[in-house]
Amino acid sequence: MKLGLSPSLVRNSLAAHAWLGLLVGFPMFLVCLSGTLAVFGDELGRWEQPQVAxxxxxxxxxxxxxxxxxxxxxxxxxxxxxxxxxxxxxxxxxxxxxxxxxxxxxxxxxxxxxxHAWTDMLIDLHLYLHLPARAGMTLVSALGALLCGLIVSGFLAHPRLFRDAFSLRMRGGRRIGQTDLHNRLSVWGAPFHLAIAVTGAYFGLAGFMLMLFASASYDGDMQAVRADLFGxxxxxxxxxxxxxxxxxxxxxxxxxxxxxxxxxxxxxxxxxxxxxxxxxxxxxxxxxxxxxxxxxxxxxxxxxGYSDGPVGRQAVFSVYRLHFGQFGGFAVKLLYGVFGLALTVVAVTGINIWLAKRRARDALDRIWAGLVWGTPAALAVSAVAQVVLGLPSTGLFWAIVVSAGTAAARLGDEARAKAWLQAATAAGLGALLAGYVVRYGADALDPAALGVNLAVAACGLAMAVLARRQWKALAAQQAPTAG
Amino acid sequence: MPDTASEPVAVLAAVALVAAGIACLHRSWRAPARRAGQVAAGWGLLAASVVFWVRAGGVEFGPAYGCLAAGLLALGAAATSAAPDKAGRRARRPAGRLVLSLRPVPRHLLLFALAVPVAGVAAALASAAAVLALPWSGVNRMAAAVLLMPVLWGAAAYWVVADPGRYRPVAGLIAAGAAGAAALWI
Known part of the structure; x- marks a missing residue:
């Protein structure tokens, strides 16, 4: 299936898609990654306090x-x-x-x-990007609206989006692999992405919309608007x-x-x-x-009257569960985890594609690699600080993210920075698991904690494998060519 | 009706239809020639699966289950057909120095102002005004406007950045915002 789009529309849409993607890039990545983890907020909260009866x-x-x-x-x-x-x-x-x-x-x-301060830190990152509540939620909700623009421009920028919907050339050149991954995850995740964008925008923008209605139809009486909508x-x-x-x-x-x-x-x-x-x-x-x-x-x-009142009242009270995957049991949470991670990868690969289109690699490539791969490292280390040592984690999280971006810029090679940060994340997750077992002892095997601990171990192992693969690729590139 | 999909037969039928639909789309889109019948059959099977998802999970959860399942199976199908690029691994781009220029900054700032705050205000006014025309209660209108606004904002932001004629989207946003304000307050 090929969409009948004019070449100029496709070209302009692609430019707009790139511009909007660059505008929201890193905050979108942070919101998507933290949101993916926030789906498991209840599980993380229990894991942080395993001793609770x-x-x-x-x-x-x-x-x-x-x-x-x-x-x-x-x-x-x-x-x-x-x-x-x-x-x-x-x-x-x-x-x-x-x-x-x-x-x-x-x-x-x-x-x-x-x-459960670390879980709260994670959820605050998703809801407010650690900014003051009103400003942060407005910014995050605006990201939801701009994600709608990215979905529209993405479809109009790719006339072969459906025709190529199963094409995935992962072992090719970096740009081709990143583009295929970006497009495949985008097209098949589109219904999920749209639902997340609209429901995410709701939380911060509903208040402004209700102010409009209050001003236009309720003589500025916000209480009356809220009473109408929420009872x-x-x-x-x-x-x-x-x-x-x-x-x-x-x-x-x-x-x-x-x-x-x-x-x-x-x-x-x-x-x-x-x-x-x-x-x-x-x-x-x-x-x-x-x-x-x-x-x-x-x-x-x-x-x-949220269950049997006006349809609009039921709809706005359904936003939360749809956004956070709080329905259908743990299986739906896992699916939200998969699709949330996919959206995170879409955010990263979008910027990767833009970087790969440039003629030369420079500090921007390195800073981006540092910020992206520094974030999971920051989450791991901040969890060690908060959950194991009882130290505050928000400042530490941002200090590590900024340091990772700065250090990557100075390291001179984004692939090397990526390998170091993947190894640091693996080490951080290993330290988290070891520290958790030391601090909580047998409670680490409690069903409330065991699932998260196994997930931490699996993520640590995956990061170690990624780091090893990255180091090997670097070594192969540096080895003198035979013949 | 519980939150989780509760009827195993309906779930199995829904999953089978999704798998068959994805298989049809996969075969047709991977084929060198156009296979319109197979594409139609693929989409038809996916649409038919929704009936069974609704039967299994109810009218509110069913479509969500259907979208998640179809997306997951399609991504699985894409992953299984992942192939190395024929061009092979390309050389890395040469390293260079970051050169920052201030020349494009004013244009990007202007685009930002139009695509974010201006488009946001215009979308808010337009969506609030658009629902006034609907024969619904006040509650339903407000809910529709709140859920419509981000979609309009995103579309407006796209228009502002994509349209090569700079004045057309600006005029469009001003007109939409003014019409919305007039409908709301006059």
Whole structure:
């Protein structure tokens, strides 16, 4: 199949595709790589704290006990409190406010403080690129919109995109191999990429769009817009007693027998208008949750209507699970991992192709190789620092990425820089695994940690193989030609 | 209906149809001559698989499963047919020094301003105004606009950079933004 596109349209589209790709290059790579790992955020969080007691079942009384104990420890918890209810996928009960929180044991007594700082660092990288929240999320969402432009321009720039959809010349010249890899991953991942782009853009751009609607149709009243889209907040006047979370949860099997509650929030904590939201997943539905609302005494007020309200409300509440692959069990997470990694490779190979089209190799080739291959090394070393040694990881992550780019520029050869950084990543992952076993002992074999540890070992091994292959290729190039 | 695909027969049928569809496309696109019938059959089988994905996973998850499965099998097919390039390994490009020139910077800054903030504002206004014409409730309009906006922004950014006539996309963005603003506030 060949698309009937004029040569000038193809030429201009290719130029636009390259320009947009260069514009978003490295941030897109970071967002894609961190997003791929963030799909496994629950698993990484459990791995970071393997000593937390786990149980998939709980009683409302145990949850209430944990909640009240946190209220005793935090006399001023702020406006919201969040209770994560145990599920089969994440069998941990936790109670938190904006000022921190704790896990709770199966009997509701508080255990260790919630502290998966490396996973949080990773997720913050994906959501905000470690920038201030509002600016970072807007920037990342703009990347989603520009990814839509890259998808459009990519299709219009390649008239033989379908005809060549199975052509993969990996052992040819660098440019041909990179181009084939870029195009194959792009065309077959296109539905996934488009879904990720649109849903990713939603998180940071929805607020601006709602401001537009508020200004145009709601006399600037953002509360009214939010009430229309997400459902109005209940209007209550009660005594400021602790919320009866146990009573609210105890009613859920009667209110929504097939729903699966997985969180409870207390809004406007301790104020006369405080109320509770029980978030519950509905089987077969993509919505993040239906919200069941209760007053502070635990009396049921009604639901928000995400499961059966207007289609638009259901659609916007389905964005999260679609973006992060939180449906269909672990198999879908693995598929999101594969396609997320594919999008990461597309981001890198796009820049590689542009670099390979230039007549000479220079510092840009080396800096790019340093940044790309320095990032997994930075993730590995920052994980050693945070998870094994308890040191902060965000600054270290960026210091390593910048150092890798700088060192690669000075090394004089991007292939050599790539080999060094692959070896450094392999060493970092090896150190992470060894350090983890030393720090957590038998907990490293706990099912919650074992899967991640095996993945760390596999990635370390893969990096070692890549580094070895790269060194061999370098040695072959430097060997004197026979004859 | 659970989140995971729950009917093994429907899952097997869906996977078989996807595999058959990908096989048809693979055979036809790898062949030297055009095979329109095989291409149509390939796409048809992929479309038919969606019925079974929906049966297995429900109307909300089914299409997502179908897209993921088709993409995975197609990439697998591409990987199995990976071939060395006949031209063989080429020599590395010669090493050179990075020469930075400030001359193209103003043009790129202008393109950036048009493709990012200007196209973004125009896309926001145009998508918000476009949904006003739809016979839907306010909630549905807002949701449609929020999901439409990034696609319009991306398309507008592409247009700005791809169009060799510099004034045409600028005029188009201004017109779209102004029309959107007029529809929203007048």
């Amino acid at each position: 786990e149980a998939a079942v709980y009683t409302p009384a145990e949850v209430e006990r944990a909640y009240r104990e946190v209220l005793v420890r935090q006399t001023d918890p702020g406006e919201h409190m969040f209770i994560r209810l145990p599920t089969v996928e994440l069998p941990r009960l936790s109670v938190a406010s904006g000022k921190g929180g704790w896990f709770a044991g199966p009997d509701g007594t508080l255990g260790p403080a919630i502290g 109005p907040d209940p209007v209550l006047e009660q005594s400021a007693a602790p919320a009866a979370v146990g009573r609210a949860l105890a009613q859920m099997h009667r209110i929504a027998p097939s729903a699966r509650p997985f969180y409870l929030t207390v809004e406007d904590v301790g104020r006369p208008d405080q109320y509770m939201i029980v978030g519950a997943q509905h089987p077969g539905r993509l919505i993040y949750a239906e919200q069941y609302r209760f007053d502070a005494s635990g009396a049921y007020l009604g639901k928000a």
